[in-house]
Amino acid sequence: MNSKKSNRFSLEVRERAIRMVQEHRGEYPSRWACIESIAPKIGCVAQTLHEAVKQQEVDAGVRSGLGTDEREHIKALERENKDLRPASSWPAHRGLAGEPLHAHRLRAGCAGAGPLRVPAAPV
Secondary structure (H helix, E strand, O other): OOOOOOOOOOHHHHHHHHHHHHHHHHHOOOHHHHHHHHHHHHOOOHHHHHHHHHHHHHHHOOOOOOOHHHHHHHHHHHHHHHHHOOOOOHHHHOOOOOOOOOHHHHHHOOOOOOOOOOOOOOO
């Protein structure tokens, strides 16, 4: 199964739903009540629409936080970092990948790393 979420709603539908929340906010006792009323009309859950409304407020400068452009820039930098990171991470580079914990001590002959001694079962 793909771990990435798909964006089911087009940009136009999302923008229209956000606009509806802003226009009809005064008709409801709270913003959440307004969102709960509008969300089923576009076929999403209220939390999804709520997140979209909050993100639009951040993008408009009404609410503090990372805007859409900043988020996209950070994601691009993280992808670039991942691509530039060496393929051999520390355990693989040191030859420890896939070995049990403290196996490197057994190879090095460290004190206290001798073979496990299991008491003999009574006969």
